[in-house]
Amino acid sequence: MLVIGLGYVGLVQAAALAERGHEVTGIDIDLDKYNSLRNGRVSIYEPDLPELIKPGLKKGHLTFLHLSEIKEISVPLIFIAVGTPSLPFNGNADLSQIQSAIQWIKDNIRNNAVIVMKSTVLPGTGQSLINKYLKDSRFSYVSNPEFLREGQAVYDWYHPDRIVIGCQDQEAGKVVSSLYNGIKAPVLITDINSAELIKYASNAFLATKISFINEIANVCELIDADIELVSEGIGLDSRIGKSFLKAGIGYGGSCFPKDVRALDYFSSMNGYSFELLKSVISVNNRQRSLPVKKLKEALGDLNGKKVAVLGLAFKPNTDDIREAPAIDIINMLLNEGCEVRACDPVAVGNTKKVLPSEVKLFESLPGAIGGAQAAILTTEWEEFVNFDWTSLNDIMSPPRLIIDGRNALRHCIVQNPDLKYVGIGRGIK
Template structure:
């Protein structure tokens, strides 16, 4: 049996996607050099520490340390590299378009790397970016180097598993040789390969996240209607999800979606449509529903308490989802800001979050346990469905709260059980 070729891969960007990509490619047996321009981050990685929390990632990096190198040096990154992966951030610019400055910085740095066989784009970019990158490579003397869009579909908290056991590997390439090379690179990955043109591959990532966001906003609208009609959204969603045409995934009501992908990619797709002269009406409504959903929790507390001025409110969970330390576009940021604006005192708990020393977080207090955050509180909002919150001594917490008022923003807890403990319990879409 022929041995699988071992490739030398350069990965640009030691952020979330770059680290997962580099570590997983090393796990597949390839030699990988990951470059980042932040010396502190590179030093941390070289010491064996990982600057982000992602289950299994640290073990993967440690296990493959002989094949995985971290550096700030461009020459070391490109030395002997056959493939270059672009895994840098593309945040929204002031105009709402994706800021591709980091992408172009990487593309320019490849000039002279004539030994490359292909450049692959992991970063989420607007449709049509590949055409411009192709032109830049041609102008930089790399016309012989293939180009591919190879978008990522990893979810934080399960990223390593998602990379190694994906629903699909999407490869958008303008030539068969490049598509075959990227496909071969993933040999050993448990998932089907789907080959298409570059522009279609660029669209797949944006469309996938927009559709998932749509499902969440849809069930949140149904949840609001359930509250007004006396139906239970949990029962509705369970039955709807049993329809094989629809499925149960992402039919979980809550206090809104956030994170590094859904908000950015939804806005990017809407901006892309606007740039073509087309208005995505459905997606615009999806975004509007989500923005409103984050604020409804604060209004519910205000309605219950009469005022939020002078009230102590505990936010339980800060990250945008459990299993990560990511605070990007987290619902908790909106909730904390609104509560402070209403004159409330905000107390917080989260096992992993590391909020930046900026507003609203500098005006809140952090506590080591949920029970400490709840002590003396007039109300609480369960923001992130950390499993630890199921194990809280809720009876004891009710005894030390000034008022046992709880808004369960993820429908994590049993309503009847919480009310039996004396709580004024409010959920999302529950009667």
Template sequence: MKITVIGTGYVGLTTAVSFAMRGHSVMGVDVDAAKVERLQRGQSPIYEPGLEPALQKAMEEGGLTFTANPAEAVARADALFLCVGTPEGQDGRADLGYLFKAVATLQELLPKEGGERLVVIKSTVPVGTSDQIAGMFAAYSNVHVVTNPEFLREGRALQDSLEPSRIVIGARDERAFALMEDVYADIDAPRIHTTRANAEMIKYASNAFLATRISFMNELARLCAAVGADIEVVARGMGLDSRIGPEFLRAGVGFGGSCFPKDIEALINLARATQTPLSLLEQVRAINRSQPAWFLDRMRNCLQTFAGKEIALLGLSFKPETDDIREAPSLVIVKRLLAEGAHVRAYDPVAVPHVVRLFPELTFVNTAYDALEGADAAILVTEWKECTQLDWLWVKVIMAGTFLFDGRNAWPAEHVKGLGFTYLGVGRS
């Protein structure tokens, strides 16, 4: 099938590469000409494990091309996947400006009759948006508007795209479902054929529930810290219950990224607009926003003050295996440490270029050991293997102080305490 992917960001590029790897003829289109030129050279504009080599291979085999010309991309397509960004607006609602601009372009370029076309909404959109877009194509007898949300995890996006946990298709007629099955014919994964509104809600509900699990564990970690329990042991005991499972039970300094915070905000705003408040999600949001400050308060209690302290900060991206710093807890932590007079040396394998623009006063170093050398204290914010698999005997030699603040409960607590470090995790006794 000839597929055009509109938007070559995180979702769009991964989608385009995975379709090409499965044998479809794919063209990616983007209004950013500089990005398109970079892609045409086989260079990925985002860091995602395995994505750039797969991109280059798909291009070499002729299954993937890129263009900045929408007319060229639309004319050749059987299916057009809309993967443009829907960022959080100033009022908290999803900003659909990019999406409707892309839809307007399709209205101009698509013929109103002739061969069948799929217009597939893969962008995360508020419930009712796809039906609204379908109304905009009511005069097009040959166009099927479909909702097909993505469930990609940053750091494992390509694998998730090639081996999805489920394929959700929202449409109005059997012909649209049949055409979408042609797109995914070679994938063995559970299917859900449903309405467009249900498909949109499945995406939001999935992210909201996962975020709720994280915030529940983070709040429970505060109680564990107060009563002398260990959240890691508690989580392990909870996860053995088949009704609960072990995923998303890790306490830390909060979640970030391009999905959870934005989608929670959009769902809360949708609930308010329909006069159906989601008070649970409002609390999930509040817990996440306050979690970095709670951990910083515990750090300050140990150090007495941040003023004049040399702090090694390990990890800047919101999670390992991505350079994404959107809503990353590290940004809150850095801002507070600098405001209180700390000297911060930061290390991250890939995210530094994005943070330099925000905090030019930070000292950025090339290795975790460079950050740790001479530090009074260290804080782990992102559990990159480069930040967790350390030679602790050498760390003991090069650090000036003994304080280790484990914001992800990823350091070997008993081992480092045995070496004489003062260890503080999240909700650990």
């Protein structure tokens, strides 16, 4: 089988299928990615992925090729896992990578085959791809949306909450569903549109939970309540659940922001104004500016102030900085005239490509925080949370203000009376 696109989704899909004994060829259009994979280096940071890939390569079940190296082959199953980023002008999903992958399949695959869409595409996309490219062809089309979380993608592949298979051709659906035999998860067989919408609705709901708890956090600040306790109290209700009720600087990453925008756009295009989603987006945008607002409240004019930004990846355990709150926050600090130093254990390489060189980047916390008057926690990496915060008195400059954008540090900071702590939804303590 073939996996087209070797990013976070495609690489995990290819490696896991190979681990289960299938013959898998992973192809990508990106020469750098291809070269590093060919040289045994996994081009992204994803825990457990190198260990999953290695045996597949060794046993010969897994091969990586550049797109241009394959011509006119026969293969029964083709997974598409290319990107579907936002179009810059309206939030719609950009399908150009999908379209070129489908065209490539039509030009190069010689036999009857099932095309399995792992990429996130808006409802109706599968049907229009079938109408435009695949009608009366030798290809069947199955939607099999991906729900993995970066940072635990390998675990999620083997322990999904559900497997969704959207198909018209029931036989093709059965073939795809049989690939997951032995995985303990409900398999939901649907039509293609419903499968596509399940993916968007899931991401939109999770984003809504985050924006909701952030709104409650902002109310907490007005009445001097503690969002952490409020959130615990809400989450203990089994109808609500504990997950995604962590207040902070909002969601980021390569999925939630673009998928929420795309569903909003899609709804508008279908004549429906999805008010809730519009608010989710604007709450999330506002939340990102909170650390800078809190910094100004505490320090006054920020011009010339040294500020450390702790964390660049959009969440811990990934090097993915796509739509990471830290990047926006750094740009806001630069606009205020701050001298910015930032650190991340694995995302510095990716960040160098998007930030001006005046931002000094470090892989560990002490380098970034040295001499800073304030620090903002933007990603709750374990090494930041477990850092010896009592050791900062001599390293930081007064007033040694820590803005905890992820509400992860209070228990560490309160032990050090020389640091000033400001969380989200819990006031100045």
